[in-house]
Amino acid sequence: MKLLNKIGREFSGYNVFESGKRLLDRKPLQCSLYVTDRCNLDCAYCTEYNNSRPHPTLENLKTWIRKIRDLGTMRIALVGGEPLLHPDIVEIVRYCRKLGFATSLTTNGFLLTRKLVVALEDAGLQVLQISVDRMTPSAITKKSFKTILPKLDYFRDSKISLHITGVICQDTLADSRAVLETGLSRGIPTEVRLVHADPLSRFRVERGSREELEEFVDSMIERKRRGEKIHTSEAILNYQRSLLRGEHVEWTCMAGYKLFFVSAQGKFWICSMVHTDKDIMDVTLEDLYANYRKKSCQQGCGVYCAVSTSLLVKKPAAVLGKEIVARARRIPGLVRQAVGSEDLDKSSVAS
Numbered sequence: 001m002k003l004l005n006k007i008g009r010e011f012s013g014y015n016v017f018e019s020g021k022r023l024l025d026r027k028p029l030q031c032s033l034y035v036t037d038r039c040n041l042d043c044a045y046c047t048e049y050n051n052s053r054p055h056p057t058l059e060n061l062k063t064w065i066r067k068i069r070d071l072g073t074m075r076i077a078l079v080g081g082e083p084l085l086h087p088d089i090v091e092i093v094r095y096c097r098k099l100g101f102a103t104s105l106t107t108n109g110f111l112l113t114r115k116l117v118v119a120l121e122d123a124g125l126q127v128l129q130i131s132v133d134r135m136t137p138s139a140i141t142k143k144s145f146k147t148i149l150p151k152l153d154y155f156r157d158s159k160i161s162l163h164i165t166g167v168i169c170q171d172t173l174a175d176s177r178a179v180l181e182t183g184l185s186r187g188i189p190t191e192v193r194l195v196h197a198d199p200l201s202r203f204r205v206e207r208g209s210r211e212e213l214e215e216f217v218d219s220m221i222e223r224k225r226r227g228e229k230i231h232t233s234e235a236i237l238n239y240q241r242s243l244l245r246g247e248h249v250e251w252t253c254m255a256g257y258k259l260f261f262v263s264a265q266g267k268f269w270i271c272s273m274v275h276t277d278k279d280i281m282d283v284t285l286e287d288l289y290a291n292y293r294k295k296s297c298q299q300g301c302g303v304y305c306a307v308s309t310s311l312l313v314k315k316p317a318a319v320l321g322k323e324i325v326a327r328a329r330r331i332p333g334l335v336r337q338a339v340g341s342e343d344l345d346k347s348s349v350a351s
Helices: 003-010 016-024 058-070 089-098 114-123 145-155 173-185 210-225 234-245 285-289 304-314 316-328 331-350
Strands: 030-034 075-079 102-107 127-131 161-168 190-194 259-262 267-269 275-279
Touching: 030 058, 030 304, 058 089, 075 089, 089 102, 089 114, 114 145, 145 173, 161 173, 173 190, 173 210, 190 210, 190 234, 210 234, 234 304, 234 316, 259 304, 304 316
Parallel strands: 030 075, 030 259, 075 102, 102 127, 127 161, 161 190
Antiparallel strands: 259 267, 267 275
C-alpha cells in the first residue's frame, strides 16, 4: 500500500466534517444493529447471545436498516451474537453501503476465511473489529488470539481497516499484555478494555486486582501518547482509569440519542444494557432526543461506545484533537517503514 494511502487510513475514522453534522443537529450519529443473537462461542462474561433464537430475515433487517437511515444515522455497526453466522451477512453489508452508511462489523474472527474477507470488501465493508481476550482459550473466554492469528494475513492487502479489541478481567489480565503486543507488533490498532457489568450491574467474572488493572491502563495511555496504535481514545482510557479509582466523571449519557441499538427482533434499545420493547419502526427523532439526559445507570457505565460518543458530543475539540495528534505521531513510523521497504526492494533488485 502506498505511503499516502497508509497515512489516509490513519485518519479515515475521523471525518470531522461528517461527524460535525451530528454534533450540531438532533439526529443520531451511530446505530449498533444486532444481525443475530446466535454465537459460535460461549464466553462466561458475555450477555449478548442466545442460540435459541433464529436469525432475523434479510427482509426484516433491510426494513430496519432503512428506518435507521431515515432517522439520519450516519454510521452502522453490525454486531451480535456472531454476525458472520448470518447467512446473508455479505448482502447486509452491501445494503448498508448502498444506503450510504459508514459500515463496520464486530466478530470473534473464528469464521473468517480468505474468500469471505474478499466478499465483505467487495460489498464495501470499511471497518472490521476482531474481539479476542487471551492468547489461548480458558473456561471464561473462548476468544483465543492464537486461533485467529493466521487469519490476519487475509487483511494484508485489504481495503478493510482491521482492529483488535479485548476484555480485561482477572482471567485475562496475565494474557492481556501479550494480546496487546501481538496486535501492535503486526501494525494493527489494538486495545483491551475493562470488563463491564451485566444489565443488573453484576459482574459475571472476577474483575482482577485494581492496582494491576490501573497500571495496565496507565501503560496504554502512555503508549497512546507516544503514537502507538492503541485503538481507543485517550478520553476513554482516562475514563477507565477513573472507574478503577472510584473517581466521579462528569458527563451526560447520549445513549438512545446520538447512539442507539436495535435488537435482532427489531426492538429499540437505549444501549446494549438498557432495553425497551418499542419497535424501531415506531421510533421518532423526538423519541431519540428524549434520551438526551443524565441516566441513573451512567455512573460506572462500561458500555464504552456509549461513553465515547457522549464524550465526543460534549467535548468534540478535546476528544478529536487529542486523537488526531496521537495519530499524527504515527506518520514518521509509516515513512520509515516505506523508506525501509524501498531500500529492501532496491537491494533485492541489485542482488
